[in-house]
Amino acid sequence: xxxxxxxxxxxxxxxxxxxxxxxxxxxxxxxxxxxxxxxxxxxxxxxxxxxxxxxxxxxxxxxxxxxxxxxxxxxxxxxxxxxxxxxxxxxxxxxxxxxxxxxxxxxxxxxxxxxxxxxxxxxxxxxxxxxxxxxxxxxxxxxxxxxxxxxxxxxxxxxxxxxxxxxxxxxxxxxxxxxxxxxxxxxxxxxxxxxxxxxxxxxxxxxxxxxxxxxxxxxxxxxxxxxxxxxxxxxxxxxxxxxxxxxxxxxxxxxxxxxxxxxxxxx
Numbered sequence: 001x002x003x004x005x006x007x008x009x010x011x012x013x014x015x016x017x018x019x020x021x022x023x024x025x026x027x028x029x030x031x032x033x034x035x036x037x038x039x040x041x042x043x044x045x046x047x048x049x050x051x052x053x054x055x056x057x058x059x060x061x062x063x064x065x066x067x068x069x070x071x072x073x074x075x076x077x078x079x080x081x082x083x084x085x086x087x088x089x090x091x092x093x094x095x096x097x098x099x100x101x102x103x104x105x106x107x108x109x110x111x112x113x114x115x116x117x118x119x120x121x122x123x124x125x126x127x128x129x130x131x132x133x134x135x136x137x138x139x140x141x142x143x144x145x146x147x148x149x150x151x152x153x154x155x156x157x158x159x160x161x162x163x164x165x166x167x168x169x170x171x172x173x174x175x176x177x178x179x180x181x182x183x184x185x186x187x188x189x190x191x192x193x194x195x196x197x198x199x200x201x202x203x204x205x206x207x208x209x210x211x212x213x214x215x216x217x218x219x220x221x222x223x224x225x226x227x228x229x230x231x232x233x234x235x236x237x238x239x240x241x242x243x244x245x246x247x248x249x250x251x252x253x254x255x256x257x258x259x260x261x262x263x264x265x266x267x
Contacts, residue, residue: 204218
């Protein structure tokens, strides 16, 4: 079996090398038949970046079969987004599951930590909603456990945000607004815009994480989050910010601008 794998690697590497000599410069030194898993992954990722997604998929699939966490992660992303392949959330789920299943005993200090953390977050999202026409059904308890693991063990800001949301809503367990606020604050401090936006919205309303409403501060946080957010994040934040803006007074809006000034002056 090992010999067959070497032959497959050699054929694939040669094909990629002939199609794009510049990205595969490593093969000037390493014979194609002896290409390592990391080199095959690099070839696949280089092919992906230049738009050769069929070649990328083949190389990444080979590296994934050899256990490369980065290749599995990239394939999972491609399946999840329908990027170069047919969109297939169940195939993405299985790729992310393999990363987590094969993780080291203490993955937070390994080169694969980022891949493992991202895979755990992705699995949590799938278990939260389920995947239609697949064995993956909604499981809020397990989703919350996975978010908690990624939030605490890896310090992942997306997981901290999602865990905060679940704690607020009482999804997968009891509601705990105080713990929710803690996780949202940790996420916001790392620059996760949606976390700051949700905190701002809750402060604007004065519930359930604050003893009293702080409309100006909440509006400032929402506005700052909008400014820092990616286009995709803005689609989620905009309704919250617009609602708060429409309900605020002119005085509150002016005070919110004062809260924003230090950020602008420091840039």
